[in-house]
Amino acid sequence: MSDISTISRRESGEDRRRSIALAARTLIAEKGLEGLRTRDIAQRVGINIATLHYHVPTKEALVALVAESLRDDFQAQAQRHPRTGKSGLEQLRLEFADFRETVTDTPEMIVVLPNLFERARRDPAIGAIVLPLYDYWRQQFTDIFTLGIADGSFRRNVDPAAAACIVTGALSDHWRGWTDFRASLDALIAELERAFIRNLTD
Numbered sequence: 001m002s003d004i005s006t007i008s009r010r011e012s013g014e015d016r017r018r019s020i021a022l023a024a025r026t027l028i029a030e031k032g033l034e035g036l037r038t039r040d041i042a043q044r045v046g047i048n049i050a051t052l053h054y055h056v057p058t059k060e061a062l063v064a065l066v067a068e069s070l071r072d073d074f075q076a077q078a079q080r081h082p083r084t085g086k087s088g089l090e091q092l093r094l095e096f097a098d099f100r101e102t103v104t105d106t107p108e109m110i111v112v113l114p115n116l117f118e119r120a121r122r123d124p125a126i127g128a129i130v131l132p133l134y135d136y137w138r139q140q141f142t143d144i145f146t147l148g149i150a151d152g153s154f155r156r157n158v159d160p161a162a163a164a165c166i167v168t169g170a171l172s173d174h175w176r177g178w179t180d181f182r183a184s185l186d187a188l189i190a191e192l193e194r195a196f197i198r199n200l201t202d
Contacts, residue, residue, distance in 0.1 A: 017055050019045045021069035024062060029108035033115040038062075064129045067116065070109065071133060077101065088148020089197065095144065096189045099171055103185065110175040138164045145196065154196045167192055 023044035027036055041062075042052045056062040077098050083091050102109055117134060120127035141164035148154035154163075174188055 013055075016045070016047070016051075017065060018069065020052065020055055020062075021065045024066050025069065025108055025112050028066070028115050029111040033119050036062075060125050060129065063116065063119075063126050066112070067130050067133055070113065071136075073106070073109075074098075087151050087153045088144050088146075089153035089193075091144045092141075092148065092153075092193065092196075095141065096193075100185060100189075103175060110177075114172070114176050134168070138168050140164075141167050148196070152198060155198045158196055163196055166195070 020041060023041045024036065027040055027044065038049060038052055038056075042049050045052070056065055081094050081098065083094060086094070113133075116126070116130045120130040138161075142160045145154060145158055145160035145163045149156060149158055149160065170188060170192060174183070174185060
């Protein structure tokens, strides 16, 4: 059995890594991934560079830590809103509600995730860390549409993988906001929902 000092050290290390990840996320939101500097992270966390490098010895390790923190936050969000026993349509609406919550409560993610995905296109090492997050998100929607077709929530001729790409693409484009063209999130979600719901004539 671990003694108290061992447990304390482990918890302190986990807390420190979380602080580093959150500081990195804030700085990416402020300056972009290209402007991320380890000395700035260390200053935000209140540690020296040597301590920072102990936890994240390379930039790839830092990006992995940031991606891990994002994954953990998304999983915690999903656990707050259980999906068990819900129809495909109900689960789709929960995913939309989670997205709206993210946009409202943690807006830095709207900047951080596109930065990571854009860098992943050019850097295979970072891509190997970050892109599975996006594929996991797509797979969640694929599973929801598969369920919804089976339970009658969605049109029988919906292709689950294609529908997942449509939804994640639309939501991603909304949160990037990279041009002046805008549609409200509520209107976007309503159109996406209508595109897949099964009508009585289907």
